[in-house]
Structure formats: C-alpha cells, structure tokens
Amino acid sequence: MAANNIPYKIYLSENEIPKQWYNLNAAMKDKHDPFLNPATGKPCTKDDLRAVFCDDCIDQELNFTDLYIDIPEGIRDFYRMYRPAPLVRAYCLEKALGTPAEIYYKFEGNNTSGSHKLNSAAAQAYYAKKQGLKSITTETGAGQWGTALSMASAFYGLDLTVYMVKVSSEQKPYRKEVMRTYGAQVVPSPSDTTNAGRKILQEFPGTGGSLGCAISEAVEKAVTSDSCRYVLGSVLDHVVLHQSVIGLEAKAALDKYGVEIDTVIGCVGGGSNFGGLIAPFMGDKIAGKNDIDFIGVEPASCPSLTRGKYVYDFCDSAKTTPLARMYTLGCGFMPSASHAGGLRYHGMSPIVSKLYHDGYMRAVAVEQTKVFEAAEYFARTEGILPAPESSHAILAAIDEAIACKKTGQKKKILFGLTGTGYFDMAAYKQYNDGTMTDSIPSDADLAKGFASIPDIPQNK
Amino acid sequence: MAANNIPYKIYLSENEIPKQWYNLNAAMKDKHDPFLNPATGKPCTKDDLRAVFCDDCIDQELNFTDLYIDIPEGIRDFYRMYRPAPLVRAYCLEKALGTPAEIYYKFEGNNTSGSHKLNSAAAQAYYAKKQGLKSITTETGAGQWGTALSMASAFYGLDLTVYMVKVSSEQKPYRKEVMRTYGAQVVPSPSDTTNAGRKILQEFPGTGGSLGCAISEAVEKAVTSDSCRYVLGSVLDHVVLHQSVIGLEAKAALDKYGVEIDTVIGCVGGGSNFGGLIAPFMGDKIAGKNDIDFIGVEPASCPSLTRGKYVYDFCDSAKTTPLARMYTLGCGFMPSASHAGGLRYHGMSPIVSKLYHDGYMRAVAVEQTKVFEAAEYFARTEGILPAPESSHAILAAIDEAIACKKTGQKKKILFGLTGTGYFDMAAYKQYNDGTMTDSIPSDADLAKGFASIPDIPQNK
Numbered sequence: 001m002a003a004n005n006i007p008y009k010i011y012l013s014e015n016e017i018p019k020q021w022y023n024l025n026a027a028m029k030d031k032h033d034p035f036l037n038p039a040t041g042k043p044c045t046k047d048d049l050r051a052v053f054c055d056d057c058i059d060q061e062l063n064f065t066d067l068y069i070d071i072p073e074g075i076r077d078f079y080r081m082y083r084p085a086p087l088v089r090a091y092c093l094e095k096a097l098g099t100p101a102e103i104y105y106k107f108e109g110n111n112t113s114g115s116h117k118l119n120s121a122a123a124q125a126y127y128a129k130k131q132g133l134k135s136i137t138t139e140t141g142a143g144q145w146g147t148a149l150s151m152a153s154a155f156y157g158l159d160l161t162v163y164m165v166k167v168s169s170e171q172k173p174y175r176k177e178v179m180r181t182y183g184a185q186v187v188p189s190p191s192d193t194t195n196a197g198r199k200i201l202q203e204f205p206g207t208g209g210s211l212g213c214a215i216s217e218a219v220e221k222a223v224t225s226d227s228c229r230y231v232l233g234s235v236l237d238h239v240v241l242h243q244s245v246i247g248l249e250a251k252a253a254l255d256k257y258g259v260e261i262d263t264v265i266g267c268v269g270g271g272s273n274f275g276g277l278i279a280p281f282m283g284d285k286i287a288g289k290n291d292i293d294f295i296g297v298e299p300a301s302c303p304s305l306t307r308g309k310y311v312y313d314f315c316d317s318a319k320t321t322p323l324a325r326m327y328t329l330g331c332g333f334m335p336s337a338s339h340a341g342g343l344r345y346h347g348m349s350p351i352v353s354k355l356y357h358d359g360y361m362r363a364v365a366v367e368q369t370k371v372f373e374a375a376e377y378f379a380r381t382e383g384i385l386p387a388p389e390s391s392h393a394i395l396a397a398i399d400e401a402i403a404c405k406k407t408g409q410k411k412k413i414l415f416g417l418t419g420t421g422y423f424d425m426a427a428y429k430q431y432n433d434g435t436m437t438d439s440i441p442s443d444a445d446l447a448k449g450f451a452s453i454p455d456i457p458q459n460k
Numbered sequence: 461m462a463a464n465n466i467p468y469k470i471y472l473s474e475n476e477i478p479k480q481w482y483n484l485n486a487a488m489k490d491k492h493d494p495f496l497n498p499a500t501g502k503p504c505t506k507d508d509l510r511a512v513f514c515d516d517c518i519d520q521e522l523n524f525t526d527l528y529i530d531i532p533e534g535i536r537d538f539y540r541m542y543r544p545a546p547l548v549r550a551y552c553l554e555k556a557l558g559t560p561a562e563i564y565y566k567f568e569g570n571n572t573s574g575s576h577k578l579n580s581a582a583a584q585a586y587y588a589k590k591q592g593l594k595s596i597t598t599e600t601g602a603g604q605w606g607t608a609l610s611m612a613s614a615f616y617g618l619d620l621t622v623y624m625v626k627v628s629s630e631q632k633p634y635r636k637e638v639m640r641t642y643g644a645q646v647v648p649s650p651s652d653t654t655n656a657g658r659k660i661l662q663e664f665p666g667t668g669g670s671l672g673c674a675i676s677e678a679v680e681k682a683v684t685s686d687s688c689r690y691v692l693g694s695v696l697d698h699v700v701l702h703q704s705v706i707g708l709e710a711k712a713a714l715d716k717y718g719v720e721i722d723t724v725i726g727c728v729g730g731g732s733n734f735g736g737l738i739a740p741f742m743g744d745k746i747a748g749k750n751d752i753d754f755i756g757v758e759p760a761s762c763p764s765l766t767r768g769k770y771v772y773d774f775c776d777s778a779k780t781t782p783l784a785r786m787y788t789l790g791c792g793f794m795p796s797a798s799h800a801g802g803l804r805y806h807g808m809s810p811i812v813s814k815l816y817h818d819g820y821m822r823a824v825a826v827e828q829t830k831v832f833e834a835a836e837y838f839a840r841t842e843g844i845l846p847a848p849e850s851s852h853a854i855l856a857a858i859d860e861a862i863a864c865k866k867t868g869q870k871k872k873i874l875f876g877l878t879g880t881g882y883f884d885m886a887a888y889k890q891y892n893d894g895t896m897t898d899s900i901p902s903d904a905d906l907a908k909g910f911a912s913i914p915d916i917p918q919n920k
Contacts, residue, residue, distance in 0.1 A: 007474040014467040081843040154840040174885035380614040383541040425634035
C-alpha cells in the first residue's frame with residue numbers, strides 16, 4: 001500500500017491552518033438572490049438582522065466582494081485544539097472494493113463535538129465575545145450543533161442556552177449530558193421560558209416539540225435581550241464561509257502531493273459542510289481552472305435538491321426568519337423520521353442552491369438502508385464508525401469507485417467525512433436488527449409541503 | 461502560546477510508527493516472579509498456555525531477554541489506520557491553571573474504539589490469523605476492549621465472540637451495537653452457551669453476571685475448540701509489550717523538540733496502558749539515564765497498589781487462570797460500583813507490580829468525584845471529553861501542575877490520555893446532577909478480599 005508515497009493520513013502542520021476563509025459568494029459570477037425581509041418584501045439590510053445575529057457575522061453574510069476573509073488569531077487558537085483535520089487516503093477501502101480509483105476523505109470527526117460543526121461554532125462564539133455579548137442561544141435537533149456550540153462557549157466564556165427539541169432531548173439524553181458538561185443550559189423545547197414556547201404548550205399540551213418551535217424560542221430569547229444573540233449551525237452564507245476551512249485544508253493537502261481531484265462528494269442537509277468542502281475547488285471551476293464533478297448527496301426522504309422548487313421560502317417552519325431563495329420542499333414539509341437528523345431540512349443553502357441551479361454541480365438522493373450498508377462496510381474497512389449524515393457521501397463515493405472498476409477509470413475521488421456516529425447507535429441498532437425501513441415522500445406529500453411556500457410576487 | 465515552537469499537537473510521520481515494541485521485561489534487572497500453574501504449583505510453561513492463548517503471544521509473554529521485538533508489517537498496516545497518535549502540549553490547560561509547568565499528554569482516544577485498547581487488539585488478532593485460527597473470544601465489562609477487538613477482528617477476518625457482562629450489555633446497549641456493527645457476536649453473560657454459564661444460571665437464576673463469569677465462559681469456548689483462542693485486554697506481559705507503542709511514540713515526539721520529561725503519570729487498572737506509556741522512559745531510569753518520577757493513579761474504590769498485598773493470586777475471580785505475583789486486593793474482592801469500569805480490577809500487571817515493589821515508581825489513589833471534577837475542567841479547557849479512567853491521570857497531572865505553581869518549578873509533565881468518555885455519559889450525568897458519591901473500602905472490606913488469596917507455599 002501507500003503507493004506514490006502518499007501516507008494514509010496527510011496532516012498539515014499547525015502553521016498551515018488557513019489564515020483566511022474562502023468566500024464562495026465572491027467567487028460566483030452570478031450571485032444568489034438576496035434574503036428578503038418578509039415584512040417589507042425588500043432585500044434584508046444589516047439593520048434588519050442586528051437584533052438577531054452578531055455584527056461580524058452579518059457583515060460576512062452580506063459580503064459578496066472579498067474572496068478571502070481573515071480568520072482572527074483568536075479563532076485560530078481554538079482551531080489549533082483540533083485542526084488541521086486529516087485528509088485520509090482510503091487505501092483499505094480501495095483495496096476492499098478492488099477499484100482503480102483513488103479515494104480520499106477529509107475527516108472532520110476527530111473532536112468531541114464529533115463533526116465539522118465546531119468550525120463555525122468557534123467563529124460565531126468568538127465574534128459574540130468580541131462584540132461584548134454575555135450569552136448566545138441556539139436550537140439543536142440531533143445535537144451535533146448544540147455540542148459544538150457548548151464547547152466553543154466554554155472556551156470563550158459565554159453563557160449558552162440550547163433549546164433542544166423535547167423528543168430529541170429524551171431520546172438522546174447523552175448528547176444533552178455532553179452539552180451540560182461544557183456548561184450549557186439545555187432547555188427541552190417547547191418550554192415555559194418563552195412566549196413562543198408557552199403558546200405551543202397551551203395549544204398542544206404534551207407535544208414533543210419541533211425544530212421550528214425550538215428556533216422560535218431561541219430567536220425570541222435573543223431579540224428580547226441586548227446582551228444575547230442567536231447563532232445558527234448551517235444554511236446561512238457566513239456558516240458556509242466558516243466551513244471553507246474544510247476545503248482549503250483538503251486542497252492544500254492534495255496540492256502537496258500533486259493530486260488533481262476529479263470528483264468531490266459531500267452530504268447535503270442545510271448545505272454548510274458541502275459548501276465549505278467544495279469552496280476553493282468550486283471557485284477554480286467557476287474560473288475555468290478545473291472541470292470537477294461535484295455531487296451533493298441527500299436523503300431520499302428529504303430530497304430538497306432533486307425534487308424541490310427553486311423559490312423564496314422561510315428558513316424555519318415557524319415562518320419567523322427572512323425569506324431565502326433556495327431549493328425547498330416548503331417550510332411546512334415534514335420529513336419522515338429519518339436517522340440522519342442533520343439532513344432533515346426542508347431547504348438548502350442559497351449558495352449551494354444557486355450553484356446547483358446554474359449547473360455547476362449535480363445531486364443524487366439515496367435511501368437510508370443503503371446508506372447504513374455503506375456505513376457498516378466503511379467502518380469495517382477503514383476503522384471509523386461514521387455518522388449517518390456522512391454515510392450518504394460514503395455511499396456515493398463507493399458507487400463512483402465501483403463505476404470506475406467497470407470503466408477502468410482511475411478517477412481521484414474526494415469526499416467529506418463530516419463526523420462520527422457514536423451518538424447514533426440507536427439507528428445502527430435498527431440496521432443491525434434488520435428493522436430499518438426507507439421512506440420516500442409521495443408526490444402528494446410533496447404537494448402538501450409546496451403549499452406552505454409563501455405566495456409573494458418574486459415566486460410568481 | 462506555542463512558545464519554543466512546540467505545536468499544540470506533535471504528529472510523527474507514518475514512517476515513524478515504531479517498527480519494534482519495547483520489552484520492559486528485558487529492561488528490568490530484577491525480573492518479576494513467574495506465573496504459576498495452580499494445578500502443579502510450578503512455573504507455567506509454554507505448553508501450559510497453548511490451549512488458551514495464541515502461540516506468538518505466549519512467546520512474547522515469556523520473553524525476558526529481547527529488549528526490542530519486531531512489530532510485523534501486517535500489524536503496522538492496521539496501526540497506520542489510526543496511528544501515530546498525537547502528543548499534545550496542553551497550552552490551554554497550562555494557561556487556565558496559571559502554572560509554570562509544561563504539560564503534555566499522549567492522546568490515544570482518536571479511534572472508534574475510543575481508547576488505547578486497539579494497540580493490543582490489533583496485535584492479538586493478527587497473531588491469531590497468522591496461526592490459522594478461525595475465531596477468537598474474550599470478555600468485556602465496560603466495553604472498550606470488546607469494541608477494540610471487534611474492529612481488529614473485522615480487519616483481519618476473524619470471527620469474534622464477546623462475552624459481555626449481562627448487566628453491562630443492558631446498561632450500555634450502544635457499546636454492544638458498535639461491536640455488532642463490526643460483525644462481532646455479543647453474548648450476554650452468563651449464557652446457556654457454555655457449561656460455566658449454565659452452571660451459574662442454574663445456581664443464580666436472573667443474575668446480572670460478573671467479569672469472572674464472563675472470563676470463564678470465554679476461556680471455556682477457547683479451550684474446547686482447536687481453531688479458537690482466548691485473548692485478554694490487560695494485565696499480561698504481552699499486552700504491556702504491545703502498549704509500548706504509546707511510550708515509544710511519546711518519547712520520539714518529545715525527543716524531536718528536546719523536551720526532557722520530569723514526571724510521567726498514568727491511570728492504572730490492569731496496568732497495561734501505564735506499562736506501555738512508561739516503558740522506554742522506565743528502561744532508561746533502570747539504566748540510570750534519568751530520574752523520572754513515575755506516578756500510577758488508581759481509584760480509591762479499588763486501591764490495589766496503595767492498599768493491596770504483593771502476593772500470588774488468581775487473575776480472575778473464578779480462579780481458573782494461572783497465578784501471578786502481583787499487588788492484589790484478593791481475587792474475591794468486589795469493588796463498589798465505580799464508573800471507571802476499566803480500573804475495577806482486583807490485581808495489577810506483574811510488571812507494574814514489580815516496578816512499584818522495587819521503588820521505581822509511586823502510586824496515588826484518588827476519589828471519583830474529584831476525578832470527574834478534573835474531567836470537566838479538562839473538557840472545558842482542552843476540548844476533549846475524557847474517559848473516566850483517563851481522568852484519574854488528568855487529576856494527578858493537575859495536582860502536580862498546581863504544586864509547581866506554589867514552588868515555581870517548571871516541571872515537564874507527561875500523562876496518558878487513554879481515551880474518550882463518549883460512552884460514559886451516564887456517569888457524567890450523575891456528576892452533573894450532583895448525585896455521584898465516593899466509596900472507599902473499609903479495612904473490613906479489604907480483609908474479606910484478602911481472604912480469597914490462595915494459601916500456597918509461595919505466599920507464606
């Protein structure tokens with residue numbers, strides 16, 4: 001093994017942790033449509049967002065001109081605790097598949113949050129501290145984002161309140177304990193601590209909650225306090241920006257060994273890990289410097305890219321956020337219970353949506369049982385037990401590598417291994433027990449979701 | 461931060477993964493007393509052990525002459541999947557403590573087994589495969605060892621049966637699922653698959669099982685099949701040998717930056733991680749080349765070194781194994797429920813016992829609530845959520861660093877961070893809830909344990 005002198009794991013040195021993020025918005029010739037203020041129907045201004053988000057994040061959100069944006073040393077201090085993340089050559093997987101393809105994956109799971117989420121959590125907590133805020137708040141479903149933000153808040157000395165979907169907090173009590181260990185206050189949502197929560201509790205006593213409700217509670221907490229802001233783990237442009245460290249490190253590692261990638265694969269939920277992974281590669285493609293095949297992999301149970309509409313929609317099911325033009329199944333779409341909690345989002349990052357719409361990438365939708373089959377195969381050959389979300393990318397990478405076996409092509413494939421599945425063993429148990437099922441929405445299910453898309457002039 | 465140009469994490473290159481293990485038995489001028497066959501009272505021969513253990517492991521177990529023993533390439537192939545493990549400079553912890561000491565830790569938790577156990581699991585599975593065996597078997601309590609062996613068995617293509625203490629398999633269902641995902645058969649013990657299990661079930665219907673019983677079942681499975689052997693995760697000399705990769709990598713990383721360590725700290729349960737961490741440093745101390753302060757940290761609830769006797773005892777509570785001269789609380793000692801499952805062992809590695817007896821190291825016993833306090837502090841400052849076992853070493857390292865603050869000494873402290881606590885969140889929950897208690901055995905408790913020590917001539 002280890003031909004071409006490429007090691008199993010390429011580690012950059014700590015000095016090679018990126019000093020700047022890569023801003024895809026600046027690289028894109030055609031920009032995505034602006035966020036709209038739902039009250040006015042006009043593009044959001046910075047002032048529209050100030051009560052909710054941190055100032056620096058707003059500046060980044062609306063920056064379409066600077067291709068590179070400096071990463072403050074205070075954030076790089078945090079990044080040094082768990083970065084650079086390794087780029088792994090999947091020798092064992094290649095051998096097991098008998099493929100002529102070269103497979104690489106960027107592994108973001110070697111930290112206690114277990115995922116790439118920490119890259120943006122660190123940045124957003126840093127900017128909140130820099131602004132003089134005392135606390136931040138967010139919602140979490142599966143728990144990866146809440147865990148990451150707990151770690152970052154502990155590091156920067158911020159109080160953190162996480163509204164955790166009640167049914168999740170009961171099903172995943174250990175995720176909650178990780179957050180508590182880092183000092184976060186975890187509030188099962190709906191709660192009686194906010195108007196939004198009290199209203200839901202009154203209407204639906206005993207409800208298990210929803211992500212939409214948890215977002216509403218967190219945003220309410222933020223806008224009703226001068227010293228608190230709301231932070232979000234995906235979808236938004238500044239989150240994609242922060243996640244560009246994934247792609248920048250991957251590209252630097254590949255450049256060291258002169259590897260020119262043919263295919264880049266990532267799972268897509270809100271789109272931030274995918275956007276971050278592809279960022280510098282996609283920038284080069286837009287500039288005509290490569291012809292990489294970019295593949296976003298989504299669950300067939302929540303197929304926003306492959307079956308959604310490219311229209312303006314709310315980012316949350318409670319219809320409290322600005323409107324984004326994106327591929328969406330409708331903010332009222334209820335995906336069936338799927339274990340890849342991080343991919344159960346009705347919409348898609350506006351950046352990724354625009355790139356898909358303009359033909360710079362393609363998307364595939366895959367079924368959950370096949371995803372877990374790939375996850376198990378990967379665990380046994382490469383050692384790492386992957387997160388269900390990440391395993392969507394594994395499945396697509398394996399499919400590509402098997403195709404190469406038939407054609408004899410020696411494609412160089414890169415995929416994003418966003419995290420580990422250590423807190424997802426209930427889902428693995430279903431797979432091991434043979435009780436896992438797939439669930440693909442019918443056209444009627446989709447029609448119900450589309451009916452929730454706001455009827456505004458821009459959507460005509 | 462990052463003075464002296466020492467990075468946060470020192471990664472060796474893959475070529476620097478040790479090519480040979482370091483055999484402490486050869487380095488020690490005074491050897492530990494031999495294992496005894498309990499039937500004859502005479503030193504164990506290789507033939508005594510052949511029905512139970514793999515041939516190569518037996519050779520290593522009884523090798524007191526070769527200071528270095530080659531690591532086969534087939535094992536290094538596996539090591540490359542997750543090694544070299546980083547040596548971390550704990551800048552953030554130093555800063556938080558305000559200590560003049562330099563703190564380093566060797567982190568063995570960045571793999572799916574979550575601990576150092578994989579180092580010996582890989583070796584033992586490799587040797588079983590090399591011998592032409594079809595299957596191996598073992599017992600597991602907390603589950604780290606069973607997980608590690610599942611990964612190694614999947615890699616080398618061996619069938620694995622893990623006898624998991626029934627109460628553990630019920631309390632830690634997710635550990636079981638990780639093993640199943642790697643293809644292991646996990647049998648709650650006692651089971652009706654062995655004579656030993658059936659006997660216990662008949663005597664104690666509905667029992668939750670014990671490690672002693674699980675060992676008996678696994679050994680029975682091994683000795684009743686020509687193509688199966690039993691493998692053990694700690695205590696024995698060949699396990700300490702395999703774990704020497706920890707110390708060898710740590711020393712190589714420190715040597716690169718010219719760091720001469722003053723203090724080496726590790727947690728001690730069976731003793732294999734500690735023996736492996738200290739191996740090359742201790743060899744140099746025995747040869748008069750350094751004067752390092754070695755500290756083994758054990759739980760006050762199971763204080764084999766600090767309160768045990770240095771006598772011959774059985775390695776298991778079912779009294780089926782050879783007799784080892786070691787520090788022991790008696791093979792019948794029942795430690796109270798402590799969450800550091802990996803440290804609840806009545807005895808101690810004969811190598812570590814001998815070094816302690818001869819004054820080459822010291823030992824401290826610490827209480828569980830203080831251990832979790834240190835664990836939480838470490839998680840919040842260094843990011844990594846540590847295993848309860850590893851946190852014993854963290855506590856002692858923090859105590860040493862605080863002492864340096866008082867004396868102004870700039871000691872260089874190395875400790876072993878053996879693993880992560882992601883599957884130990886029930887214990888963290890107790891700590892977070894404030895319901896965790898300490899439990900220190902009374903002299904009467906100890907006397908009961910000592911009464912189970914065999915009454916043989918060598919113990920007079």
